[in-house]
Amino acid sequence: MSDPKYLSGFGSEFASEDPRRPGSLPEGQNSPQRCAYGLYAEQLSGSAFTAPRNENKRSWLYRIRPSVVHKPFKRSAIAKYLTHKWDEAEPDPNQSRWSPFSIPTSEKVDFVGGLHTVCGAGDPRARNGIAIHVYLCNTSMDKSAFYSSDGDLLIVPQQGVLKIKTEFGKMEVAPNEIAVIQLGMRFAVAVDGPTRGYILEVFDGHFKLPDLGPIGANGLANPRDFLTPVACYHDEEIPGFKIISKYHGALFEAEQNHSPFDVVAWHGNYVPYKYDLSKFMVINSVSFDHCDPSIFTVLTCQSNKPGVAIADFVIFPPRWSVQENTFRPPYYHRNCMSEFMGLILGSYEAKEGGFLPGGASLHSMMTPHGPDTQCFKAASTAKLEPQKVAVGTQAFMFESSLSMAITKWGAETCQKLDAKYYECWQDLPKLFSDKINV
Numbered sequence: 090m091s092d093p094k095y096l097s098g099f100g101s102e103f104a105s106e107d108p109r110r111p112g113s114l115p116e117g118q119n120s121p122q123r124c125a126y127g128l129y130a131e132q133l134s135g136s137a138f139t140a141p142r143n144e145n146k147r148s149w150l151y152r153i154r155p156s157v158v159h160k161p162f163k164r165s166a167i168a169k170y171l172t173h174k175w176d177e178a179e180p181d182p183n184q185s186r187w188s189p190f191s192i193p194t195s196e197k198v199d200f201v202g203g204l205h206t207v208c209g210a211g212d213p214r215a216r217n218g219i220a221i222h223v224y225l226c227n228t229s230m231d232k233s234a235f236y237s238s239d240g241d242l243l244i245v246p247q248q249g250v251l252k253i254k255t256e257f258g259k260m261e262v263a264p265n266e267i268a269v270i271q272l273g274m275r276f277a278v279a280v281d282g283p284t285r286g287y288i289l290e291v292f293d294g295h296f297k298l299p300d301l302g303p304i305g306a307n308g309l310a311n312p313r314d315f316l317t318p319v320a321c322y323h324d325e326e327i328p329g330f331k332i333i334s335k336y337h338g339a340l341f342e343a344e345q346n347h348s349p350f351d352v353v354a355w356h357g358n359y360v361p362y363k364y365d366l367s368k369f370m371v372i373n374s375v376s377f378d379h380c381d382p383s384i385f386t387v388l389t390c391q392s393n394k395p396g397v398a399i400a401d402f403v404i405f406p407p408r409w410s411v412q413e414n415t416f417r418p419p420y421y422h423r424n425c426m427s428e429f430m431g432l433i434l435g436s437y438e439a440k441e442g443g444f445l446p447g448g449a450s451l452h453s454m455m456t457p458h459g460p461d462t463q464c465f466k467a468a469s470t471a472k473l474e475p476q477k478v479a480v481g482t483q484a485f486m487f488e489s490s491l492s493m494a495i496t497k498w499g500a501e502t503c504q505k506l507d508a509k510y511y512e513c514w515q516d517l518p519k520l521f522s523d524k525i526n527v
């Protein structure tokens with residue numbers, strides 16, 4: 090794949106035409122009687138037709154064949170650990186931590202075959218809920234494309250670059266970058282070797298940039314750093330090409346005899362995109378106290394309750410820590426939101442050991458958590474100088490207002506759950522004293 094090109098911006102109206110077919114994008118209308126070059130016009134809707142203008146999302150694709158040219162969908166046997174059965178394992182309110190999920194070595198597994206659901210809640214049929222998956226693969230998808238009819242996919246690569254072919258064009262997404270592929274968008278993933286990452290799937294709404302409030306007009310993830318691919322079509326007859334749909338939490342396959350990546354031109358505001366996490370402009374306290382991690386929100390998928398997210402994507406980037414008279418790491422807390430964390434690179438300040446790249450943790454609704462003993466001791470006695478923290482690291486959190494259940498794969502089959510996680514807090518000392526200054 091040659092270096093992909095991108096359009097910059099978030100939520101914009103974009104337009105793109107493959108230079109091999111100049112004039113393929115109709116001017117001034119969407120559905121000409123006959124499209125240029127014998128193309129078919131197809132609308133992809135990401136919101137109800139009648140959604141308010143600022144929520145309305147759709148794109149028009151001008152393609153060699155309309156997507157409807159396919160044989161019937163049949164249930165697929167791949168990805169047997171992709172599930173929305175939230176009652177498979179007993180409910181478990183404990184703090185959970187997983188060692189790095191294993192990438193298969195003895196058999197060839199592609200991105201879709203390597204999807205495993207770790208936890209989630211809700212139901213795509215009611216368009217309410219989320220699922221958190223990991224992908225564990227080593228082989229490129231061949232003669233197949235995937236889309237979710239259930240939700241938008243926020244993909245967080247941890248190991249290995251993803252070369253993603255989409256209907257809109259090509260994206261290359263490396264660890265420390267993310268990609269968002271929204272409901273219904275078809276894509277295929279090529280990889281170079283052992284590949285691992287995390288996926289947050291939201292069954293309703295779309296990801297937005299958080300409001301900035303008093304921060305002002307700039308900061309956090311800046312809109313122009315979001316990149317959308319440019320049109321790039323493949324005119325290929327491919328017998329037995331499989332379109333794989335995730336529908337109601339199950340996979341289905343339909344055959345067609347051509348590439349679905351046959352879009353010559355497109356325009357609209359419903360697009361896939363990627364973002365480099367190193368571009369995040371970090372805001373934090375420059376006086377005292379530890380800010381809530383919402384200051385690190387990259388993208389949010391809001392519920393209908395004001396300020397309450399179905400899920401936020403939050404990162405813990407390299408930054409200066411300068412607060413005076415402050416316990417600087419995360420505070421001890423109990424949260425009315427669920428916190429799923431993963432680690433892309435390095436280590437996480439509240440848990441230097443045990444929480445490793447490619448692993449994960451889940452602190453469920455109201456389950457207490459916070460720094461381990463070692464972190465508490467170090468941070469409560471440290472000399473408080475300006476210090477660059479999280480250098481060479483990137484932890485992230487999917488924070489959700491939903492109360493998530495762990496799947497049977499997450500609880501048992503993966504064999505990565507650390508039964509001794511709770512021990513990291515057990516020797517927190519009692520420091521209570523009759524002296525006011527300890």
Ligand SMILES: O=C(O)Cc1cc(O)ccc1O
Nearest residue numbers: 381382418419420428439458
């Ligand atoms: O639990 C965690 O590690 C995530 C987290 C970080 C932080 O700085 C404050 C609150 C919080 O939940």
Ligand SMILES: [Fe+2]
Nearest residue numbers: 422428452458
């Ligand atoms: Fe937390």
